[in-house]
Amino acid sequence: xxxxxxxxxxxxxxxxxxxxxxxxxxxxxxxxxxxxxxxxxxxxxxxxxxxxxxxxxxxxxxxxxxxxxxxxxxxxxxxxxxxxxxxxxxxxxxxxxxxxxxxxxxxxxxxxxxxxxxxxxxxxxxxxxxxxxxxxxxxxxxxxxxxxxxxxxxxxxxxxxxxxxxxxxxxxxxxxxxxxxxxxxxxxxxxxxxxxxxxxxxxxxxxxxxxxxxxxxxxxxxxxxxxxxxxxxxxxxxxxxxxxxxxxxxxxxxxxxxxxxxxxxxxxxxxxxxxxxxxxxxxxxxxxxxxxxxxxxxxxxxxxxxxxxxxxxxxxxxxxxxxxxxxxxxxxxxxxxxxxxxxxxxxxxxxxxxxxxxxxxxxxxxxxxxxxxxxxxxxxxxxxxxxxxxxxxxxxxxxxxxxxxxxxxxxxxxxxxxxxxxxxxxxxxxxxxxxxxxxxxxxxxxxxxxxxxxxxxxxxxxxxxxxxxxxxxxxxxxxxxxxxxxxx
Numbered sequence: 001x002x003x004x005x006x007x008x009x010x011x012x013x014x015x016x017x018x019x020x021x022x023x024x025x026x027x028x029x030x031x032x033x034x035x036x037x038x039x040x041x042x043x044x045x046x047x048x049x050x051x052x053x054x055x056x057x058x059x060x061x062x063x064x065x066x067x068x069x070x071x072x073x074x075x076x077x078x079x080x081x082x083x084x085x086x087x088x089x090x091x092x093x094x095x096x097x098x099x100x101x102x103x104x105x106x107x108x109x110x111x112x113x114x115x116x117x118x119x120x121x122x123x124x125x126x127x128x129x130x131x132x133x134x135x136x137x138x139x140x141x142x143x144x145x146x147x148x149x150x151x152x153x154x155x156x157x158x159x160x161x162x163x164x165x166x167x168x169x170x171x172x173x174x175x176x177x178x179x180x181x182x183x184x185x186x187x188x189x190x191x192x193x194x195x196x197x198x199x200x201x202x203x204x205x206x207x208x209x210x211x212x213x214x215x216x217x218x219x220x221x222x223x224x225x226x227x228x229x230x231x232x233x234x235x236x237x238x239x240x241x242x243x244x245x246x247x248x249x250x251x252x253x254x255x256x257x258x259x260x261x262x263x264x265x266x267x268x269x270x271x272x273x274x275x276x277x278x279x280x281x282x283x284x285x286x287x288x289x290x291x292x293x294x295x296x297x298x299x300x301x302x303x304x305x306x307x308x309x310x311x312x313x314x315x316x317x318x319x320x321x322x323x324x325x326x327x328x329x330x331x332x333x334x335x336x337x338x339x340x341x342x343x344x345x346x347x348x349x350x351x352x353x354x355x356x357x358x359x360x361x362x363x364x365x366x367x368x369x370x371x372x373x374x375x376x377x378x379x380x381x382x383x384x385x386x387x388x389x390x391x392x393x394x395x396x397x398x399x400x401x402x403x404x405x406x407x408x409x410x411x412x413x414x415x416x417x418x419x420x421x422x423x424x425x426x427x428x429x430x431x432x433x434x435x436x437x438x439x440x441x442x443x444x445x446x447x448x449x450x451x452x453x454x455x456x457x458x459x460x461x462x463x464x465x466x467x468x469x470x471x472x473x474x475x476x477x478x479x480x481x482x483x484x485x486x487x488x
Contacts, residue, residue, distance in 0.1 A: 003254030006100035010249030012037030021125035034247035054108025057084035057095040061117035089147030092356035093379035093388030097272030109255040115354035116245025153280040155456040168320035169229035169433035174287035177474035191219035201343020208349035230434040238350030246357035270304040271402040274388040285415035292387040294330030303402030312372025317380040318344035423455035457486040
């Protein structure tokens with residue numbers, strides 16, 4: 001084996017559920033706990049490995065640290081480590097792929113990817129009126145990564161799409177219509193899929209919620225499970241009020257041999273692929289598809305010489321159901337098979353901008369246990385905006401680690417439409433939802449095909465809003481009004 005082959009040798013997760021926000025660990029300490037756990041996982045005496053880490057990458061959470069990678073480097077004695085901070089909109093798989101690349105190209109013998117968030121601490125702080133303090137940490141990272149374009153179109157923001165759930169629900173309606181399912185049948189399908197996810201979470205020792213939930217409790221809105229954006233209830237959505245951190249510790253095959261890291265600890269990244277082509281939701285010609293997922297996923301599989309049927313374990317990004325459905329469709333995976341190893345972001349927890357690290361830790365643990373030979377972990381950034389995949393194995397591949405950016409391929413494939421800011425006349429509904437916001441009446445939002453492009457319009461008419469939740473409107477003709485509104 002090439003001594004520069006990157007190997008995942010340590011995995012660490014940290015979780016807390018402290019009711020007193022003043023006593024809870026801050027996010028940086030959660031990340032440090034995960035790092036130390038990953039070090040101990042690799043070696044009984046991990047100092048020699050941790051002190052030699054040459055690159056530490058961190059995806060941005062809801063905290064205010066400017067250079068958490070630098071702080072972690074100082075805490076573990078990695079004096080020469082390059083610190084990387086990636087803002088929201090950068091794929092978490094990008095950081096994993098880059099960590100492996102740095103080893104494969106001989107820049108360093110060891111790397112860390114670590115992230116975490118303390119959403120539960122934020123929630124408890126708000127409820128109890130206690131300030132959740134963070135240490136002052138304001139030096140600059142060595143490398144800063146950020147997306148090139150805006151994740152949302154101004155027309156989407158004007159229509160009140162401040163949170164991603166509404167945009168995902170719009171794509172969900174288009175996916176439902178493309179498959180010819182009735183609204184009720186589709187809601188039943190989503191509920192059954194997520195009920196199965198809850199069963200998987202129940203068997204995951206790191207899951208935030210390990211309670212099995214039956215399908216009717218997920219499908220139908222209730223006081224504890226309110227509707228968010230039709231057809232999504234709270235239990236269809238990522239649970240981000242969690243305190244979780246995850247760390248992945250990599251080293252070269254040569255360094256692993258020098259330190260005597262046990263073969264059973266070693267997992268091999270076969271491929272890391274990503275698309276960074278950006279198209280805002282309302283501009284996408286086909287709201288029901290995600291071509292970047294198919295292109296990036298096939299690139300990972302082809303790079304390793306595998307078919308999707310030969311992948312034993314899969315974790316598809318589960319921020320909202322349509323992310324699972326479209327990725328599965330693009331890869332040729334049946335929705336009836338298990339598509340998560342964690343139990344999904346709804347039940348296992350979706351720490352802000354960090355879930356892929358949690359999922360990769362869980363995938364690694366299951367592969368080590370012999371639950372499969374190959375595992376595929378998908379990544380999403382933005383609103384199904386960017387796509388990524390990590391392909392893992394208990395055994396190395398002959399061709400070595402494959403790193404591919406397929407952005408140009410996706411850009412050539414993906415068709416878009418321009419947004420018409422002052423549309424009038426009639427149009428055909430491409431996708432829609434009903435937003436249920438606390439303290440406000442339900443409000444309908446639709447993406448409509450019009451002459452010359454697309455329009456994003458809304459309605460507050462109670463009768464029309466009720467119809468949007470009972471009758472399929474995708475493909476229906478609507479009248480556009482001057483104030484960015486619509487009616488039948």
